[in-house]
Amino acid sequence: MFKKFALCVVLLSSVLYSNPLVDLYRLHGIAAVEKELNKSLQDVNYWKSSLKGDDLRFGYISDLEYVFLNQKSLNNLQVFKKDGKNYSKIFDEPVMIGQGNGDKQKEGDLKTPVGVYDLLRRNTQVDPFYGPLALITSYPNLYDISLGKNGHGIWIHGVPESENRDEFTQGCIAMENGRLLRLDSLIDHRKSVLLISEDKFVESNIDDISALFASIYGWQHSWKVNDLETYMSFYDKDFIRIKKGGIREDYNFFKRYKKIIFDRNERKQIIFSNINIIPYPNVSNKKLFKIEMYQDYWAPSFQSSGKKILYVELKNGKMSILTES
Template sequence: MRVLRILSLCLVMSLGVGASDFEWVQLYKEGGARAIEQKIDTMMQTPEFWSEALKEQDTRFGYYEDLKYLFVATKNTPTLKLYVLENDKWNEKLNINSLVGSKSGHKEKEGDLATPIGVYTLNARLTNLPPYYGPLAFATNYPNLYDRLQKRTGYGIWIHGMPLDGNREEQNTQGCIAIENDKLSSVDKMINYKESLLITYENNKIPEIKKEDLSKILADFYVWKNAWKVSDAEKYLGFYSQEFKRFDGMNYEDFAQNKRRIFKKNEKKEIIFSKVNIAPYPNDVNKNLFRISFFEDYKAPSYSFRGEKELYVELKDSKMQILAEQ
């Protein structure tokens, strides 16, 4: 629904790059659907467009085109909240005490008893577990790409229940998030884990997400896409931080050299992005970080790709800077 409204907005809004209904018709008569597509692409590369598009949207927790359920966990006074997207509003469905790992700060290594801080997908619903974990568990994708590039280790971070025999004396977990079994069973009936995301914070107060920050990131995201499409290497690389690391560990210098070589071919490309989700990324270094996930459909004479992609970006000096990519 959000995508449809955004496209509708492209057809009716009148900004600096906008057009009247008559102009849209003329554009179609002269250039067909391709001309309309190019006009929409241009509009989506401006913060002004996204500021208008986001005006009435609930962006407290980010921008989501392909997400219905959001878990928000805090560590220092352990709580777990569940929000469900209903009529474009995030409605709180669960707000309970939880158990988390005893160590504060980021999880750095296996066995350090810390619950991770960051953004994580739920990648499995687990049953038939040892009774200690309760009736079921939702497995997260810790360590995510950003964690791995920070050399963080460990595995098996779950949202799970309490021992089925009721015998649990520990007030902390080994890094998981544990809640009462009846609440976990209620959550299980409510969500589809494949459409869920977990954001974990150290502090109780969740930072406010500024609409202007999201507008700038979304505009830069589509400028980056267009620079890629037209093989403008310098504009494209301008969105990468000098600290950038690719999923395989390739650093910025090697990545830039490789991209310049590829872009010199000036191949005709078709690039379509969909299911764009932008979540704030909690961290303890006071950076304005975000995780961007999207579905990419890429076609070029020498290479094609269809699948999920991830970017970890910093909004720095009002510009998107890519720190990690997969």
């Protein structure tokens, strides 16, 4: 019944209005309309028009509300709240960070990591040395692990009330307890992302975000139609995938695996929603991004739904996937 109603609406629209997509549907069917829409989604100019007027300095964020920004060289923590297409600063206070300069590489190097991290938990059952509470970050993330980094226990926390502490932390971000409690009252850690840069944070822009959106949908389309060569063109030659148990798969192994899947020539449905494209600070001055989305995948032999994460480099206007979940 609904399909008949929808078709009536389309036919009525074709009579009352001049609509190229309606005409295309009328003359060539739904497959032709889908093809035209796929072309638009892979067109950078479409995304530039669609994103015009959006505040994209922290990327494109669809389902988060708070952006934490720690610029290590400035020894401060800023928090921005998303309000529609814009951001407002709601917190800006001094902090203490790790003693070592540069990006964290291993346990005990006393460095605060550089990158993009989730706030996994809010822990109020902490040793008094860490103040009233701690926000637990996701270091090391998937990209860190792919690079061979290790360590753990990178928190945003307070300070001891009854004793002096060092000027630096062992890698965490620490602040005076009153400031931490005020921060805690302003945010929801479950809807937050933490960006840590070594020096001044390099903001993203509409050109980069548009190119990445076009790449995402080009990658998706090649995946759906089993076009292996185009699909693999979105992967970096140094691509690494970390499997369960820490098994590392390189580009060539991954391509052989995907060839087996694509050779089945199965019809697929792949739908992305809640897409976040976040600039990834790094000490190599590369255009790195974390892309996360909710992915619904359907094929006759396999179905799945869940969060998909890509860490990518933007090279010559096209995404190059470095690692993925």
